[in-house]
Amino acid sequence: MDANEPREQGWTQFGDKPPAAGGFTRQEPAVMAPPPPPAARKPGFSAGQKVIAGLALAAMAIGGGVAGAAIANGFRPDTVVSAPSPTFKAASNALTVADVAKKVQPSVVMIQGQVAGGSGVVLSEDGLILTNNHVVSGQGGQLTVKFSDGKTAKASIVGTDPATDLAVIRAEASGLTKAELGDSDQLKVGDAVLAVGSPLGLDGTVTSGIVSALDRTLNVGGEQERVPPGWPGREQQGGAPERASIAGAIQTDAAINSGNSGGALVNAAGQLVGINTAIATAGSTGNIGVGFAIPVNTAKQVADQLISGGKVRHAFLGVSVTDASGDVPGALIGQVTENGPAAKAGLRQGDVITKIGDKTADGGDTVSGLVRGFKPGQQVKITYMRDGRTAEVTVTLEERK
Missing domain, CATH: 2.40.10.120 (Thrombin, subunit H)
Structure with missing residues (x-):
């Protein structure tokens, strides 16, 4: 794969579809007592508040609903x-x-x-x-x-x-x-x-x-x-x-x-x-x-x-990447396309890409997505590590065929 190809991760897709035939099941609304007067509280958020997210795709959606009081x-x-x-x-x-x-x-x-x-x-x-x-x-x-x-x-x-x-x-x-x-x-x-x-x-x-x-x-x-x-x-x-x-x-x-x-x-x-x-x-x-x-x-x-024009031109870097292991998060280059943009700029197999432009590349998926955010012909600065040393190179992206 190259950096323009998405990689597998823990997402599942489900389709958006009308409700099952026969309509919705009617339920009696819950009866709620009027809320008590709001208690005085100190400003800010409590230390116990956390956000827990497990990523799984859910596609094909229709709508939204008014919420808020x-x-x-x-x-x-x-x-x-x-x-x-x-x-x-x-x-x-x-x-x-x-x-x-x-x-x-x-x-x-x-x-x-x-x-x-x-x-x-x-x-x-x-x-x-x-x-x-x-x-x-x-x-x-x-x-x-x-x-x-x-x-x-x-x-x-x-x-x-x-x-x-x-x-x-x-x-x-x-x-x-x-x-x-x-x-x-x-x-x-x-x-x-x-x-x-x-x-x-x-x-x-x-x-x-x-x-x-x-x-x-x-x-x-x-x-x-x-x-x-x-x-x-x-x-x-x-x-x-x-x-x-x-x-x-x-x-x-x-x-x-x-x-x-x-x-x-x-x-x-x-x-x-x-x-x-x-x-x-x-x-x-x-x-x-x-x-x-x-x-x-x-x-x-x-x-x-x-x-x-009915189609979109996507940028091409010319590398295959996986998540890097070790102390430095990034994308490990597995293969470099011969005569591709990365090869012309001097990137090699084994280099670890850590930034594309001003965005941190903490894994292979991020590199793939970031490259798609550029246009063919654009020049982009890539920060990478080789033999424990950080270096930068400017790559001229090409059009993905």
Whole structure:
């Protein structure tokens, strides 16, 4: 393998699918007594708070759901506001969760296919929609889009990029509300976010949370669970999605479930900052508060290429890598492609790559994902170790064939 090929890791993929035939089981709601008055507490977080994440892929999601009752105003630890509609702080004005949801929902759609489904984000008034490759792959090109006003339209695939798990489709519609794009490079851990999509077939769902971490590396794809018995198209399963390696992913605790994939992750100003793609499941298929989104800056770069030419050009380093062992985390070079970019720059078998550009490369998966974040022809500085000494080299990346 080379650094552009994703490697196996502990992820499992499940498909997004409609609820089983017959609808949902009705349950009596639990009766809860009014909560007691909030007790005075000291600012800050308790020392016992921890985040535990086991990574397992969960793809093909549709939706989100509104959540939230009390959020610290501006996230100041000494000011806690308890209110029905918590306040998000935007750069120049204050928006409530309800304001952000109202702004974003018309730009998020539900996507249904023969095999499975997911969510999508409107890019243009004339029907261009961004989603995940695994949402539309294996559907035989027969897609239906459902908008926030309940209307539906047929859609066709403009282009797909399995390497980044992104795709663009075009709905036969006009006058759509396109999403406002934000800047994912400006995100900080702790920023408030909303996830919008159609989890479990519940279109128009909104969930709230924060940015839990940044710069995660995901190896996703490769499998796709099919729709339940009794749903049309079950026998037309198509092919499984290809695997993708994604660097720089956004981690969030906003609830994401099967059906959210391809939907929107937005900031407190209602700007798109990510495309919801995967969740950690810890042995189950439901949300455990650890979800992941592709940064919008990456998604926009890929979408622009798909719209203009139907395919994406990916950078090629020309090495195969595995996780390094020993005291220094990094990616151990196994093989170097003859006359490839790495070979021309002087990298050798046995070198340990520790950084690409200004990003730390703590393993083989990270190198694969980081390389895909560059364009062919770009020059990138690579920091590596050889014989216990640190060195740097500049590599001119080429196009992956």
